[in-house]
Amino acid sequence: MSQTDATTDMLEPIEDRGGAAQPLLQVNSLTKHFPVRGGLFAKSKTVRAVDDVSFTIAKSETVGIVGESGCGKSTTARLLMHLMKRDAGDIIYDGIQVGRALSLRELRRGMQMVFQDSYASLNPRLTVEESIAFGPKVHGMADAAARSLARELLGKVGLRPETFANRYPHEISGGQRQRVNIARALALSPRLVILDEAVSALDKSVEAQVLNLLVDLKREFGLTYLFISHDLNVVRYISDRVLVMYLGEVVELGPVDQVWDAPAHPYTRALLAAMPSSDPDHRTETPPISGDPPNPIDPPPGCRFHTRCPFAEPLCAQATPKLTDLGRMGHQAACYMAIPGSGHSLAPPKGGQSI
Amino acid sequence: MMSIPAMTDMALQAAPATKARGYWATVGRRIRRDKVSMVCAFILALIFLSALLAPWLHLADPYQGSMIRRLRHIGTPNYPLGTDELGRDMLARLIYGGRLSLVIGILPVILSFVIGTTLGLIAGYVGGRINTAIMRTVDVFYAFPSVLLAIAISGALGAGIVNSIVSLTIVFVPQIARVAESVTTGVRNMDFVEAARASGAGAFTIMRVHMLGNVLGPIFVYATGLISVSMILAAGLSFLGLGTKPPEPEWGLMLNTLRTAIYVNPWVAALPGAMIFAVSICFNLLSDGMRSAMDIRS
Amino acid sequence: MLVYIARRIVYVIPIVISVALVCFLLVHITPGDPLVAVLPADASQELAQQLRVAYGFDRPLPVQFALWLWRAVHGDLGNSIATGRPVLSEVTRAVGNTVTLALAAASIGFTLGLLLGLIAGYFRDTWVDKVASSIAIAGVSLPHYWLGMVLVIIFSVQLSWLPAVGAGPGGSGQWAWDWEHIRYLILPAITTAAIPMGIVTRTVRALTGDILSQDFVEALRAKGLRETGVFRHVIKNAAPTALAVMGLQLGYMLGGSILIETVFSWPGSGFLLNSAIFQRDLPLLQGTILVLALFFVFLNLVVDIAQASIDPRIKRG
Numbered sequence: 001m002s003q004t005d006a007t008t009d010m011l012e013p014i015e016d017r018g019g020a021a022q023p024l025l026q027v028n029s030l031t032k033h034f035p036v037r038g039g040l041f042a043k044s045k046t047v048r049a050v051d052d053v054s055f056t057i058a059k060s061e062t063v064g065i066v067g068e069s070g071c072g073k074s075t076t077a078r079l080l081m082h083l084m085k086r087d088a089g090d091i092i093y094d095g096i097q098v099g100r101a102l103s104l105r106e107l108r109r110g111m112q113m114v115f116q117d118s119y120a121s122l123n124p125r126l127t128v129e130e131s132i133a134f135g136p137k138v139h140g141m142a143d144a145a146a147r148s149l150a151r152e153l154l155g156k157v158g159l160r161p162e163t164f165a166n167r168y169p170h171e172i173s174g175g176q177r178q179r180v181n182i183a184r185a186l187a188l189s190p191r192l193v194i195l196d197e198a199v200s201a202l203d204k205s206v207e208a209q210v211l212n213l214l215v216d217l218k219r220e221f222g223l224t225y226l227f228i229s230h231d232l233n234v235v236r237y238i239s240d241r242v243l244v245m246y247l248g249e250v251v252e253l254g255p256v257d258q259v260w261d262a263p264a265h266p267y268t269r270a271l272l273a274a275m276p277s278s279d280p281d282h283r284t285e286t287p288p289i290s291g292d293p294p295n296p297i298d299p300p301p302g303c304r305f306h307t308r309c310p311f312a313e314p315l316c317a318q319a320t321p322k323l324t325d326l327g328r329m330g331h332q333a334a335c336y337m338a339i340p341g342s343g344h345s346l347a348p349p350k351g352g353q354s355i
Numbered sequence: 356m357m358s359i360p361a362m363t364d365m366a367l368q369a370a371p372a373t374k375a376r377g378y379w380a381t382v383g384r385r386i387r388r389d390k391v392s393m394v395c396a397f398i399l400a401l402i403f404l405s406a407l408l409a410p411w412l413h414l415a416d417p418y419q420g421s422m423i424r425r426l427r428h429i430g431t432p433n434y435p436l437g438t439d440e441l442g443r444d445m446l447a448r449l450i451y452g453g454r455l456s457l458v459i460g461i462l463p464v465i466l467s468f469v470i471g472t473t474l475g476l477i478a479g480y481v482g483g484r485i486n487t488a489i490m491r492t493v494d495v496f497y498a499f500p501s502v503l504l505a506i507a508i509s510g511a512l513g514a515g516i517v518n519s520i521v522s523l524t525i526v527f528v529p530q531i532a533r534v535a536e537s538v539t540t541g542v543r544n545m546d547f548v549e550a551a552r553a554s555g556a557g558a559f560t561i562m563r564v565h566m567l568g569n570v571l572g573p574i575f576v577y578a579t580g581l582i583s584v585s586m587i588l589a590a591g592l593s594f595l596g597l598g599t600k601p602p603e604p605e606w607g608l609m610l611n612t613l614r615t616a617i618y619v620n621p622w623v624a625a626l627p628g629a630m631i632f633a634v635s636i637c638f639n640l641l642s643d644g645m646r647s648a649m650d651i652r653s
Numbered sequence: 654m655l656v657y658i659a660r661r662i663v664y665v666i667p668i669v670i671s672v673a674l675v676c677f678l679l680v681h682i683t684p685g686d687p688l689v690a691v692l693p694a695d696a697s698q699e700l701a702q703q704l705r706v707a708y709g710f711d712r713p714l715p716v717q718f719a720l721w722l723w724r725a726v727h728g729d730l731g732n733s734i735a736t737g738r739p740v741l742s743e744v745t746r747a748v749g750n751t752v753t754l755a756l757a758a759a760s761i762g763f764t765l766g767l768l769l770g771l772i773a774g775y776f777r778d779t780w781v782d783k784v785a786s787s788i789a790i791a792g793v794s795l796p797h798y799w800l801g802m803v804l805v806i807i808f809s810v811q812l813s814w815l816p817a818v819g820a821g822p823g824g825s826g827q828w829a830w831d832w833e834h835i836r837y838l839i840l841p842a843i844t845t846a847a848i849p850m851g852i853v854t855r856t857v858r859a860l861t862g863d864i865l866s867q868d869f870v871e872a873l874r875a876k877g878l879r880e881t882g883v884f885r886h887v888i889k890n891a892a893p894t895a896l897a898v899m900g901l902q903l904g905y906m907l908g909g910s911i912l913i914e915t916v917f918s919w920p921g922s923g924f925l926l927n928s929a930i931f932q933r934d935l936p937l938l939q940g941t942i943l944v945l946a947l948f949f950v951f952l953n954l955v956v957d958i959a960q961a962s963i964d965p966r967i968k969r970g
Contacts, residue, residue: 081553108555121546125568131547134564135554181550188554495671498950502909507942510930511679587796591912594798595927610799614916621806628799636794643790 010149011136013189014110016059018095023056024192024224025080025111030054030089032079036297045297049075051248053089054323057192062218062225064239064256066232066271070296072248073228074116077196080226081113093192109139112185116197118177122169128154129165132184139188146187153183156220158213175206179213186221194226199234211238232275236260241330244268247296247304250323254331264326264333266309303335315343385648392644395637402634406453415444417451417604426620437623439609440616441602445623449630452604456631459516459598459605460586463523468578471528475535476570480543480562490536496529505588509597519598523585534577535570542569572649579642583635590631606631658958665954672950673725676943677718680935725943731936735928740940744922748907748944750820751914751921755906757838758845763899765846766853770895771887773854774861785854792851801844801916808840815840818918841917845910849902856898860891893963900956904949 018024034047050072057063065073078084080091082104093110096102115121122131132153133146141149151161157179169177178198185193195214199207211234218225229235235242235256242259244252244267252265263269300307306316315336323334336342341350386392405412415434420442427438429445436445478489496504508522542548543566551561590607592598599605601612609627617624712720724730730740766789773785809817820837864870864887873883911923918924922941929937 078549083549083552105555108553113550113553115546115550117546121550123547123551123565123569126564134551134556138554138556138560184550491667495668495675498668498672498953499675499946500905500908500949502905502911503942503945503949506911506926506930507676507679510926510938511682583794590796591798594912595915596931610802614802617802617806618810621810625799625803625806628796628802631796631799632794635796636790639790639794 010152011109011139011141011187011189013191014106016094016191020059022059022095024059024094025057025226026090026092026095027056027080028054028090028092030076030079030091031087032075032084033087047296048248048299049296050079050086053245053248053250055243055250055253057224057226059191060218060222060224061240062227062238064235064242065226065228065245066230066235066242067245068230070247071245072296073230073245074196075248076245077113077194077226077228080194081111082107105139109188110190111192111194112188112190113194113196114178114181114185114198116200118174118181118201119169121181122177124169127166127168128159128172128180129161131169131180132187135184135187149187150183153186154180156186156217157183158209159183173206175202175210178202178210182210182213182217186217189221191222192224192226194228196228197230198227200229200231207234214238232271244271247299249304249320249334251305251335252331252333253323254326254333255329258329258331262331264331264338265305265335266311266337267305268333311337311344311346313344382645382648386644389644389648392641392648395640395644398633399637399641402453402630403457405450406457409450409454412450414447414450417443417447418602419443426616426623428620429622436626437620439623440612445626448604448609449606449626452606452609452627453630455516455599455603455605456586456590456607457634459519459523459589459593460634461582463520463527463589464578464582464585466520466524467527467531467581468574470524471531472535472571472574474528474532475537475574476539476562476566478532479536479539480558480566482540482543486536489532493529493532496525497533501526501530501584502588502591505592506595506597509592514597514600516599519589519592522592523589526588527581527585530581531574531578535574538570538573539566542566576642576646576649579638579645582638582642586631586635586638590627654962657961661954661957665950668950669947670722672946673722673943674718676939676946677721679942680939681714721939725940730940730943733929733937734934735932735937740936741944743925743937744941744944747920747922747925747941748948750919751907751910751923754838754841754845754910754914754919754921755903757842758906759849759899759903761842762846762849762902763853763895766850766899767857767895769850769854770857771861773858774865774887777858777862777865782858786858789851789854789858792847793855794851795847797844797847798912798916800847801840801913804840804844805916820920841913841919844916845906845913849899849906852902853895853898857891857895860894861887864890893960897956897960900952900959904952904956907952908945908949 030050030053032050034049036045036047053072053076055063065076067073075084079086082091082098090097093102093107098104098107122128126134129147129150132150133141133143136146136149137143147165151165154161154164159176159179164172164176164180169180172180181198182193198214199210202210214225215238217223225238227235227238239256241254242256243250244259244265246267252259252263252268259268260272263272300317302317302319303309303312303321306312309316313336321334321336321339321342323332324339325332326338333339336344337346338348340348420439422442424434424438424442425440427434429435429437431437434444434446436449439445439448474489474493478486499507505522505526508525509518512518512522548561548565551565556564589598590605590610593605593607594611596611599608601608606627610624613624613627728741730744732738733740733743736743769785769788773782773789776782805817808815816837817840820834870883870886873886907922909923910919910921911926913919914921914923915927922945925937926941926945928934929941
């Protein structure tokens with residue numbers, strides 16, 4: 001199943017079974033609820049962390065996920081990685097469900113993740129080389145081969161192996177640690193890499209280098225990325241398509257330029273409008289969203305955003321709007337305002353043009 | 356095409372390759388520099404060695420006594436530390452006594468370290484119902500004050516060396532299991548363990564490679580802090596007559612039998628306790644030294 | 654808050670039952686016949702059997718436990734084999750003496766510990782700190798029964814200032830708060846206070862050092878708050894934990910007083926425990942362990958609730 005290629009020392013990536021048209025990852029109605037202890041005499045409530053989330057990731061594209069803290073981005077990442085058991089929904093990798101045709105172990109070869117906290121992601125007791133070599137060794141590679149693979153990968157992420165291989169995590173900087181984490185993720189030759197706020201904790205200049213490194217690596221290894229961040233500029237720079245999440249649901253998705261230039265959901269509009277502007281002629285004025293985000297425990301009925309939405313109407317409180325295609329290049333939004341014929345006063349007529 | 360790294364990164368990359376500085380090597384170096392810890396280690400080594408090599412040290416017979424020689428003072432010729440209430444040489448009794456006292460004091464800590472760590476590691480890593488089952492059982496024993504539990508178990512089982520060791524092990528397992536579970540849970544939630552799971556490793560591999568090394572340190576420091584308590588308790592059991600039985604030399608028992616002698620020869624009567632105190636304080640200081648040496652942040 | 658208290662109390666109930674179970678079982682793991690203390694050596698088989706039935710030893714173990722628990726809840730812990738008096742009254746009388754000793758020791762230990770800890774924390778890493786910390790470590794490492802012996806040697810044998818044993822002139826069990834009796838209390842109390850004093854010192858030293866190094870103290874000083882004001886802040890932040898530690902130590906003193914009471918022949922619950930063990934007086938042994946353990950559990954509960962009410966961050970699930 002996994003062999004060592006003599007010329008490059010790397011593990012073979014798991015084979016492409018679906019072909020170029022098959023999405024690398026298909027997520028259907030992914031759901032995860034957490035029970036919250038309400039105390040001795042109170043009934044238990046649930047945090048609806050991820051609710052009915054669906055999207056696809058095509059091969060060789062970069063999909064971004066944006067949203068505020070607590071919107072469910074990281075939980076989604078962990079569910080996709082099968083680090084957490086999902087309550088409902090399907091995760092289909094290259095056309096195959098995890099089961100007999102594709103074991104969890106094999107899936108681990110296909111999908112890897114880079115975490116936000118560069119220091120907590122590395123075992124303080126292992127050297128950088130040992131941390132990177134761990135994964136391949138688990139999948140059967142010999143110790144010496146794994147170590148040389150680790151050193152080669154260090155070179156590929158921009159760290160000189162002679163200098164860094166025997167260092168410990170506390171002896172290198174944050175940016176260098178993230179490079180190590182990226183090398184570790186690549187060690188299993190995955191085809192999909194999930195980056196969960198991977199550059200958020202870095203200084204701006206270092207962040208830029210690591211982003212460029214990611215772009216280069218994607219080209220060199222033919223990777224597909226899922227890039228999670230709360231930083232809109234970064235997401236725009238690196239993504240082809242983007243998902244916007246709010247309180248556990250996907251509220252908008254589409255090509256990144258489309259969503260940025262013509263956001264359909266009021267939340268997306270507010271997010272974009274809230275970005276601090278460096279243009280003195282177009283300063284950011286008062287924040288467009290009022291109030292704090294509501295509690296993810298027992299969210300309001302209907303559209304979860306309606307309590308903060310300037311365009312809310314009674315219809316919005318009754319039923320949750322479904323993510324609907326807006327008819328332009330796969331741009332979808334979950335807002336009655338954008339769905340033709342929904343009954344919202346600002347909605348376009350059925351079969352008509354979008355706003 | 357690689358992008359050019361920043362100045363700081365470049366500077367660090369240009370540094371000459373350094374030899375691998377292992378964690379334990381760093382800890383060892385810091386302890387060696389701590390004078391107090393070194394002195395304590397030296398004293399302990401002395402006591403341990405003399406106990407170990409006792410039969411070869413040309414000492415008097417610790418069991419041989421004579422009533423005419425009883426309760427001689429410190430500094431008597433031939434009896435540098437005096438004699439006890441049955442005329443036996445104190446120096447010999449103290450050194451031979453070290454053998455039993457150290458074993459009864461340290462062995463329970465070692466046993467409970469192994470048992471408690473295993474329980475805590477499993478409870479912490481697996482979580483859920485197994486964790487609750489193990490920790491609730493542990494809590495029941497934790498509900499007793501240690502002295503009371505040790506004496507109750509010893510009182511029930513009867514006097515004797517083995518019974519003392521069993522009793523003390525039962526007292527310490529809950530304490531170590533608690534620390535182990537707490538540390539394990541803390542490590543379990545760290546991202547590098549998630550990353551290890553994400554690479555497809557099995558539970559045992561993860562526990563061995565990623566958790567054990569990070570967990571053993573704090574538990575070990577806690578356990579070394581327990582040694583002094585264990586020695587005091589073990590000797591205390593003998594002091595009450597629940598531990599070693601006469602005529603074996605053992606510091607706690609010696610304190611018991613010499614009690615009535617405090618009116619005649621108080622300083623000889625106090626000697627065994629001084630030994631317990633010395634060992635106990637050295638272990639405590641060493642344990643403190645180890646804790647600061649292992650603190651990666653300082 | 655009330656929910657928290659209710660929840661803690663509910664949590665405690667299975668622990669109390671388990672503690673009772675352990676106390677009950679302890680006595681039954683004793684090798685040998687539980688009747689051995691009561692029977693004369695040459696007793697006949699029928700007499701032994703009669704006594705066995707009378708004490709209920711012939712019933713199955715769970716039934717014995719249920720019966721014993723039922724009686725205990727009603728205050729009947731059986732009668733002491735040695736004295737024939739009800740166990741509960743023996744134990745309560747003895748516990749009273751132990752409480753006197755423990756409270757005296759707690760006051761000494763807490764006061765000294767707090768003082769030394771504050772001094773050590775304020776003058777961290779200077780020679781003052783080293784001295785205070787050394788005293789603390791010595792206190793924690795002391796075999797307290799040995800300290801008792803040494804104090805007796807110095808103050809009773811050599812100097813004849815204080816009595817060596819007993820709780821009152823003529824060995825009476827009655828306590829009174831006069832000098833005649835208090836002079837018997839001094840040595841045992843100091844001895845008992847040594848270890849808690851050490852622990853409180855170390856805790857307070859660590860807390861004080863931590864608090865003083867925190868940013869908000871800098872901010873307070875920058876605002877012009879005088880040292881006494883800063884001191885009050887330190888105390889406010891350190892007090893809850895220090896009190897909690899002391900509360901726990903009080904529990905240990907109550908439960909673990911046996912060693913010191915043996916040295917000083919102090920007629921407390923520990924001394925009672927000692928004689929119960931050696932006389933193999935099972936009802937007394939069971940009853941004493943049960944009462945002492947429950948005291949400790951109850952004290953922990955009180956300390957938990959007190960801590961939670963002072964420091965809202967501590968309220969755990």
